[in-house]
Amino acid sequence: MASKRKYRGIDQLSTRDKVVVSFMVIVPTLIVLWLVWLPAIGSVLLSFTNWDGIGPLSGIKSVGLQNYRDIATIYPPFWPAIQHNLIWLAVMFLVATPLGMLFAVLVDRGVAGTRFYQTSIYLPVVLSLALIGFIWQLIYSRDQGLINAITGGTTDWYGDPNVNLWAALVAASWRHAGYIMLLYLAGLKGVDPSLREAAKIDGASESQTFFKVVFPVMRPINIIVLVVTFIESLRAFDLVWVINKGRNGLELISTLVTQNVVGEASRIGFGSALATIMLLISSVLVFVYLRIAMKED
Amino acid sequence: MSVTADPVQERSEALLKPREGGPQSGRRWLLPVMLTLISLIWLFPLLLALVNSFRDYAFTAKNGYVSWGGFTFDNYTNAWQQADFGLHFMNSAIITIPAVILTLFLSCCVAFVVARFSYRFNLALLGFFLAANLLPPQALLIPVYRMFRAIEVPLWISDSGTLLNSFVGLILVNMAFQIGFCAFVLSNYMKALPKELYESAVIDGASVSRQFFQITLPLCRPALAALAVLQTTWIYNEFFWATVLLQQGDKFPVTSSLNNLRGQFFTDNNLVAAGSMIVAIPTLVIFFVLQRHFVAGLTLGATKG
Numbered sequence: 001m002a003s004k005r006k007y008r009g010i011d012q013l014s015t016r017d018k019v020v021v022s023f024m025v026i027v028p029t030l031i032v033l034w035l036v037w038l039p040a041i042g043s044v045l046l047s048f049t050n051w052d053g054i055g056p057l058s059g060i061k062s063v064g065l066q067n068y069r070d071i072a073t074i075y076p077p078f079w080p081a082i083q084h085n086l087i088w089l090a091v092m093f094l095v096a097t098p099l100g101m102l103f104a105v106l107v108d109r110g111v112a113g114t115r116f117y118q119t120s121i122y123l124p125v126v127l128s129l130a131l132i133g134f135i136w137q138l139i140y141s142r143d144q145g146l147i148n149a150i151t152g153g154t155t156d157w158y159g160d161p162n163v164n165l166w167a168a169l170v171a172a173s174w175r176h177a178g179y180i181m182l183l184y185l186a187g188l189k190g191v192d193p194s195l196r197e198a199a200k201i202d203g204a205s206e207s208q209t210f211f212k213v214v215f216p217v218m219r220p221i222n223i224i225v226l227v228v229t230f231i232e233s234l235r236a237f238d239l240v241w242v243i244n245k246g247r248n249g250l251e252l253i254s255t256l257v258t259q260n261v262v263g264e265a266s267r268i269g270f271g272s273a274l275a276t277i278m279l280l281i282s283s284v285l286v287f288v289y290l291r292i293a294m295k296e297d
Numbered sequence: 298m299s300v301t302a303d304p305v306q307e308r309s310e311a312l313l314k315p316r317e318g319g320p321q322s323g324r325r326w327l328l329p330v331m332l333t334l335i336s337l338i339w340l341f342p343l344l345l346a347l348v349n350s351f352r353d354y355a356f357t358a359k360n361g362y363v364s365w366g367g368f369t370f371d372n373y374t375n376a377w378q379q380a381d382f383g384l385h386f387m388n389s390a391i392i393t394i395p396a397v398i399l400t401l402f403l404s405c406c407v408a409f410v411v412a413r414f415s416y417r418f419n420l421a422l423l424g425f426f427l428a429a430n431l432l433p434p435q436a437l438l439i440p441v442y443r444m445f446r447a448i449e450v451p452l453w454i455s456d457s458g459t460l461l462n463s464f465v466g467l468i469l470v471n472m473a474f475q476i477g478f479c480a481f482v483l484s485n486y487m488k489a490l491p492k493e494l495y496e497s498a499v500i501d502g503a504s505v506s507r508q509f510f511q512i513t514l515p516l517c518r519p520a521l522a523a524l525a526v527l528q529t530t531w532i533y534n535e536f537f538w539a540t541v542l543l544q545q546g547d548k549f550p551v552t553s554s555l556n557n558l559r560g561q562f563f564t565d566n567n568l569v570a571a572g573s574m575i576v577a578i579p580t581l582v583i584f585f586v587l588q589r590h591f592v593a594g595l596t597l598g599a600t601k602g
Contacts, residue, residue, distance in 0.1 A: 128580075186596035257436065260439075
């Protein structure tokens with residue numbers, strides 16, 4: 001490379017160019033390294049210590065896996081939180097995501113007024129989940145809510161630990177289905193029309209065409225939708241936090257971590273162990289997502 | 298792809314294009330009826346909030362929610378005052394506008410280097426940013442919180458004296474989480490630009506920064522518009538970091554300040570509905586006016602081409 005003197009193609013760089021290119025990469029890299037990757041490593045390291053968050057960092061002692069053992073044995077909200085996260089995931093995966101896909105397939109079939117249908121279904125996507133918690137309060141509230149007004153019941157849908165998780169899930173699914181509908185519809189529009197044509201000529205029915213031809217060629221977007229569903233379920237936080245800060249039937253891993261940091265009792269090692277569990281689960285998902293998203297390169 | 302084509306526009310129009318063939322079954326009326334029903338069910342919670350936000354509390358308390366009448370605008374004025382929305386909208390603007398601009402600029406930088414030069418580590422670099430975008434923020438809370446509390450900044454940056462409780466800190470965190478997604482979308486977009494564009498510029502002796510500002514950025518305008526709309530919505534809606542990193546209520550952006558409408562023992566749902574509508578207005582305006590960009594931004598990230 002260095003021996004060539006003349007025009008060396010479009011990738012040639014002067015010294016000044018090299019400095020500019022370096023800065024273009026280094027500045028954003030440092031920000032992400034500092035605020036995402038270092039904290040991620042920090043969470044993992046702190047999870048093996050007994051730091052109470054008050055003393056100096058030099059006073060930290062390693063306690064091995066003690067925090068993890070404590071979480072599993074003497075921390076009552078942990079197993080309910082795991083259970084709730086799994087229920088959350090199951091509902092998103094088995095109900096909200098298929099519903100969104102179904103909506104996309106229906107909308108994609110091309111009827112008049114498609115803009116109205118699409119807009120109505122993905123309108124909730126622009127709202128924050130925190131705001132959605134407040135909007136659904138009008139339906140769920142015990143004294144003034146719509147459900148109790150119609151049925152004459154007295155259930156406190158956000159407060160009763162037997163039902164509040166399901167109430168939150170209905171509200172979350174409302175948004176999630178719209179999101180999936182949008183992603184999936186974009187994928188459906190990208191399917192080569194000649195595939196459908198060919199299937200039709202071969203005498204395949206509408207549903208056969210979808211399941212045997214369209215669905216398989218949409219493999220990348222299917223996996224993206226799947227990973228998005230998993231990640232969103234793991235990250236679920238805003239909605240339950242506005243309802244009751246993740247207590248009393250609405251414990252999630254994400255809210256437990258937060259309670260351990262900003263709550264009255266800050267148990268750093270403990271919270272970090274919970275955070276590490278989240279990181280472990282999400283790293284698998286991130287890996288799958290990256291492989292799909294960057295495959296073509 | 299020709300240089301002048303606007304992929305963002307293509308994408309949003311593609312969603313509205315009817316599929317060739319169309320519905321084939323004999324019961325052609327069934328599909329529109331089903332879709333209308335679904336749409337109405339989906340709109341219902343918002344419509345309910347909208348209608349009740351204009352109703353008097355005393356009226357609905359007496360006649361119940363399944364009634365009609367008692368319309369008033371008072372809830373909006375009360376909600377505005379009680380939640381101090383003027384202040385919180387200002388906070389949201391102070392956080393959202395710089396965060397969006399800086400995120401887009403830095404993402405462009407990364408995407409440009411990844412797309413323009415074929416270094417061996419470029420793919421890994423993109424993965425480094427994209428993965429950061431997907432991690433659960435709660436899992437990073439403890440170290441970020443502790444670091445921010447320990448880092449002292451001059452008082453003109455933050456009146457709390459540390460990054461905790463400061464707008465700067467929140468802007469930085471939002472940037473760190475959003476750069477990955479934007480860089481990914483933009484690098485795909487920039488890779489589609491023909492390399493020949495740079496050829497003549499390089500022969501003319503144009504520096505990298507001139508290529509970046511005068512060739513790449515202008516051509517990326519459609520993608521940048523789409524991402525700007527999407528990011529504005531996301532950062533405006535951001536709830537978690539704002540709630541935990543800003544501890545004084547008067548610094549909360551709009552989304553985190555909704556709780557002010559909840560009384561300790563008693564909640565006026567009509568007031569909450571009006572507050573919710575006020576909070577939703579910016580995103581709804583963006584949605585209806587710039588829907589094309591919003592949709593394009595979301596789908597650009599998920600599908601290629």
